[in-house]
Amino acid sequence: MAENTDVVVIGGGYAGVMAANRLMLRDDVTVTLINPRPVFIPRLRLHQVVGATHDAVVDYREILAERVRLVVDDVTRIDPAGHGVTLSSGGTLGYGHLVYTVGSGSPVMRVPGAEEFAHPVATLEAARRLRSVLDAASPAAPVTVVGAGPTGIETAAELAERGRRVTLVCGGVLGPYLHPRARRTAARRLAGLGVTVLDGPGTKTTAVTRDTVRLADGRELPSEVTVWTAGFGVPDLAARSGLSTDAMGRLLTDETLTSVDDERIVAAGDAAAPSDLPFRMSAYAAGCLGAHAADTVLDRIAGKRPAPIDLSFPAMCVGLGRRAGVFQFAHKDDTAMRLYIGGRTGAKLKELSCRFSVKHLADEARKPGSHSWPKGGNRRELLAARRGEAAPTTEPAA
Structure with missing residues (x-):
């Protein structure tokens, strides 16, 4: 009889659940998933x-x-x-292999006053606290959302649809990932909802007070409720445990997602830094990386050589309230195409992406090994360029 292998998965988000389910491909693997909450949080819906x-x-x-x-x-x-x-309860668990999928959360807000007066939305608890603050505020209270990535845009649109007076402070470009055509569509939709969008180099936030947000160009915005969506943070568990991390605290791995310190440890999701070149943070990437991390563990158990990760990004979806969205198509190198879908169809695709991010996990639970993803990204070229090598020869995309 084959010896049983104990695998511990730390973190029950998209990456951790996917990895745990996929490990069920082998009957001689016992998986323990450790998570601080008894329920799964689909973070795509925190706004x-x-x-x-x-x-x-x-x-x-x-x-x-x-x-x-x-x-x-x-x-x-x-x-x-x-x-x-x-x-934290005082117990210990042993493992034959460890999957590190602790995810990300609220950033350390280094702007003066932000830690005290701004409200993050990166966790369920933070989002609930912010909703309570908004419920207690006057309907006419000015609300400022700092950060114009997907979370900032979606939060601003969601609140404006509820009748809030919202100013979105970009600190640069609105929706940096979006193609300019899609960005203009997003800007028009936000304007239609009554959101004041402040973009450009002078809109970096320099200070937050109880009732104002100060910008680099000297402007001072009235803000009874300030929402902070800029940046991110990861738990310091890896660093505290003596494992190698990048400057942000993400666990350093090779391209198979194996820790550079210990082949028994693999990492996936927001808290992983393969080759010190992390993938774009997203639920999509987390699920795919979680599946690949499980495959690496399974290969090691089977005595096989793990394969490097190959992942391309076909799209990004940004919600603009309940009735509009932008589905931005992407090249395999994760740069935006001119092609996008907006309006109500964009909103429907956004809702589908939220649902499917959870459905993929359920499908993998029922049929381990079923999850697949688009390959053919430009990972090899990026790594070669960073090393100063000639880019490997590849065939043109079909």
Whole structure:
């Protein structure tokens, strides 16, 4: 009889759940998923928590394979030498392999006053607190959203649809990823909702007070509620455990997603930095990376050589309230095409992307190994360019 292998997965987000489910491909693998909450949080919907249009909670029984053991707890330390983890409750768990999928959360807000007076939305708890603050504020209270990436745009649109007076402070370009054509569509939609969009180099936030937001160009905006969506942070668990991390605290791995320090540890999602060149943060990437991390573990158990990750990004979807959105198509190198879909169809595609991000997990729970993703990204070229090597020869895309 084959020896059983214990695998511990730290973090029950998109990457962790996908990895745990995929590991069920082998009957001789026992998986324990450790997560601080008893429910799954579809983070693509946190702006809807703020807007009171969704609760962003999914029961793990809907998406987690039956053989995966769920432990509701926090990991305070990883012991690579002893192959174990310490829990905040005081217990310990041993492992044969470890999957590090702790995700990301609210950033350290270094702008003066932001930590005290601005409200992040990167976690369920933060989004709920912000909704309570908004509920207590006057309907006419000025609201400022800092940061014009997808979360900032979606939060601003969601609140404006509810009748809030919203100013979106970009700190640069509105929707930096979007093609200029799609960006103009997003700007028109935001304007139609009554959102004041402030973009350009002078719109970097320099200070936040109880009732104002100050910009680099000297402007001072009235703001009874300030929402902070710029930047991100990751837990410091890897660094505290003596593992190598990048400057942001993400676990450093090779291209198979294996820790540069220990081949028993793999990482996926927002807290992973393969070759110190992280993938764009998204639920889509997290799920794909989680699946590949599981494949790396399974290959090692089987005595096979793990393969490097190959992932391309076909699109990005940004919601513009409940009735509009932008579905931005992308080249395989993750740059935006001219082609996009807006309006109500864009909103429907955004909703589908939210639903499918959870459905993919449920499908993998029912049929481990079923999840697949588009290949053929330009990862090899990017790594070669950083090393100063000639780019590898590739065939043109069909």
